[in-house]
Amino acid sequence: RGRAYWYCDSCRGDFFPEEPDRSGCVANWLGDIQDMIDSEAPPEQISETLAIELNKAEKAATTGGSIIEVKNVINKLLDSSTSLRKDGFIENIINSTDVIIRSSTGWKEISDEEKKHDVASNYLSNLDLAGYMWAQQATRRSQCNIEKIFNTESVSLISRTVDTPVDDSICFPFGNPGSICYPGSVLEEMCNVLVATTVKSKEENLGDSYIFPTVQEFNSRGLLGQSLIGLTINNNVRSSNFSGADVSITFKHDDLYKESDGCLLVPGSPACIFWDTYTSSWSSEGCEVISSSPEETVCSCNHLTNFGIVLDWEGKAPANDPALDAISTFLLVCSCMAVMMTEILLILQRKDTRSALRKVAERNRNFSLFFAQLFFIALVGQFRTISCAACEVFGALTHLFWLNFFCWTVIEGYFFYTALVTIFETKEFRLWKYFLVGYGIPCVIVLITVIISVSTDSFLYLRRDSEGRVNSCWLHSYGILSILLPVGLVVIINSVITGIAVSVTYKKGRKSRNAVLKDKIILALKNTLLVSFLLGLTWIVGFLPYSRAQQYVTVILNASMGFYILFYSVLANQQVRGDLKGRVTELWSNSRLRDLTKETITKESDSELLSTEGPGKLKNGSPSTSNTIYSTRL
Numbered sequence: 001r002g003r004a005y006w007y008c009d010s011c012r013g014d015f016f017p018e019e020p021d022r023s024g025c026v027a028n029w030l031g032d033i034q035d036m037i038d039s040e041a042p043p044e045q046i047s048e049t050l051a052i053e054l055n056k057a058e059k060a061a062t063t064g065g066s067i068i069e070v071k072n073v074i075n076k077l078l079d080s081s082t083s084l085r086k087d088g089f090i091e092n093i094i095n096s097t098d099v100i101i102r103s104s105t106g107w108k109e110i111s112d113e114e115k116k117h118d119v120a121s122n123y124l125s126n127l128d129l130a131g132y133m134w135a136q137q138a139t140r141r142s143q144c145n146i147e148k149i150f151n152t153e154s155v156s157l158i159s160r161t162v163d164t165p166v167d168d169s170i171c172f173p174f175g176n177p178g179s180i181c182y183p184g185s186v187l188e189e190m191c192n193v194l195v196a197t198t199v200k201s202k203e204e205n206l207g208d209s210y211i212f213p214t215v216q217e218f219n220s221r222g223l224l225g226q227s228l229i230g231l232t233i234n235n236n237v238r239s240s241n242f243s244g245a246d247v248s249i250t251f252k253h254d255d256l257y258k259e260s261d262g263c264l265l266v267p268g269s270p271a272c273i274f275w276d277t278y279t280s281s282w283s284s285e286g287c288e289v290i291s292s293s294p295e296e297t298v299c300s301c302n303h304l305t306n307f308g309i310v311l312d313w314e315g316k317a318p319a320n321d322p323a324l325d326a327i328s329t330f331l332l333v334c335s336c337m338a339v340m341m342t343e344i345l346l347i348l349q350r351k352d353t354r355s356a357l358r359k360v361a362e363r364n365r366n367f368s369l370f371f372a373q374l375f376f377i378a379l380v381g382q383f384r385t386i387s388c389a390a391c392e393v394f395g396a397l398t399h400l401f402w403l404n405f406f407c408w409t410v411i412e413g414y415f416f417y418t419a420l421v422t423i424f425e426t427k428e429f430r431l432w433k434y435f436l437v438g439y440g441i442p443c444v445i446v447l448i449t450v451i452i453s454v455s456t457d458s459f460l461y462l463r464r465d466s467e468g469r470v471n472s473c474w475l476h477s478y479g480i481l482s483i484l485l486p487v488g489l490v491v492i493i494n495s496v497i498t499g500i501a502v503s504v505t506y507k508k509g510r511k512s513r514n515a516v517l518k519d520k521i522i523l524a525l526k527n528t529l530l531v532s533f534l535l536g537l538t539w540i541v542g543f544l545p546y547s548r549a550q551q552y553v554t555v556i557l558n559a560s561m562g563f564y565i566l567f568y569s570v571l572a573n574q575q576v577r578g579d580l581k582g583r584v585t586e587l588w589s590n591s592r593l594r595d596l597t598k599e600t601i602t603k604e605s606d607s608e609l610l611s612t613e614g615p616g617k618l619k620n621g622s623p624s625t626s627n628t629i630y631s632t633r634l
Helices: 029-038 043-058 064-078 087-101 104-108 113-141 322-347 356-378 388-422 431-456 481-511 515-542 548-558 561-571 574-609
Strands: 005-009 014-021 147-151 155-163 169-173 178-183 191-200 227-233 247-252 271-276 281-283 287-292 296-301 306-311 470-472
Touching: 029 043, 029 064, 043 064, 043 087, 064 087, 064 104, 064 113, 087 113, 087 147, 087 155, 113 147, 113 155, 113 191, 113 227, 155 169, 169 191, 178 191, 178 227, 227 247, 271 287, 271 296, 322 356, 322 548, 322 561, 322 574, 356 388, 356 431, 356 561, 388 431, 388 481, 431 481, 481 515, 515 548, 561 574
Parallel strands: none
Antiparallel strands: 005 014, 147 155, 155 191, 169 178, 178 247, 191 227, 227 306, 247 296, 271 281, 271 306, 287 296
16 A cells, blocks of 8 residues: 655656655555554564565565565564563564565665665664564573574574673674674673674675665775674674774675676775664774785774675676777777688689798788687687686687787798898798797796796786776786787887898898899888888887877777788789789689580570471471481571
């Protein structure tokens, strides 16, 4: 019963918020519960009926109004002194609270955020009070130092009585969510009641809490941890001034930072916070991070309440620039196609005038670039769906093939240089040396990087953004030198080779009177400039200071290397272009000739079938004695 409303946002063309506001809609059975309270029915009976009805209502989703009304019912039940008589009463209260905490749709239906947070604070306080009441009635029947554990799907509560003095810390382990420890030396009363709780704060590890607000004041991208861990002493959540002996709270990360079958994502800067039930807001006052690792974060606070952890992290880290991501993917795909087209066109040549060494260098360079770009497209972004180990393997493979490409690029630069020198003096360069440089050096660099990554647990092939979130299966900033140094060395070597080639060409060209020799020198110099200088220039841009324009220029130039290879190896090569043109013309001519021959034969056959009954046949169709065949040309 009640009234619901939903705001239609004309600008967005959609309803807002996610669910209609049904904070005024209350389940009919809650009217019956209120009648039981008014008739002063036993609290044990009312609490049992409440738990039963909530379990039934859970399947149909509890409304926002019902969440508010159940809070009022529990308040009235806990205020009744007769509630201390039965053990089942406390269990019913905790089970009812568990159903309410898990009613995500109902919480979303309370659009008034302040009201929702006040209601949440009330439920947390009622849990502490329920645990305290159980301990009070238990101590009336027995001695101190007893404990009771209540476990539900979203709530765990440990109620413990502790006598003084206690020298060691009093700890409450909660398994995966973590633990909380209190310095026993500061307890003053004879028999103290300690109530520790964990409350699940959201449905999914990676989402926002549907109960508590986001933690904007501590971090613009902060995400609340999976559970809150709370502790009260003698039902006083404001206990403080522990004389330097602070509360220690440990938050486990096992499930918190891991997507389904995904890679472990470690926060860059966790923060310890607590939910202030008096102000219904987050605060970090009196709390600090003691230590943090991929497995857990340890906080220390000088007061008691419900503690949480806020993480500078998101499970699905967004791309720095969606436009850059789209441009790079498009260009890399087209570049791979250009590389394969280059190889196909070179194979189709009637006569390949390249030397055997040049073929080896260019083919290995092209295939290395193809697989480097293919792996960058297909593997680097898989961190969301694979394990950390697989992500690091993908990163290492991509790193290896990029290094292969750079090494073969510098080999080809050196090859053009030797081609110039060979014009004047013969110099041998064995094939195995090409492969040693092209594949041996990259393997050594990747192997060293892997060894450092494993031995130091630095995860060098898990790239993170400035906030510590894994965003790709690629080199971490700590290991980026393993790609920057080889690339920088390639640029320097190609620049030196280009300079030497220009110098040698200029000197020999001036002394030579042979026009053919001069043409060969100019052609070789042109190839050297086009390949070594232009390919090197694209990577020089990547070393410039960071800016938005620099990023776009770097992506456009470096993701288009396949086009450079297609242009310089085929389109700008007059010999290759002429040979391919002749090959295409020859294939076209042969195809046309076959079509004409087939057409002629078909027409001649049709003419024979159309021949009339002439001298070659009798009227009754019998063949004539003449061997002459008559046909008519159409």
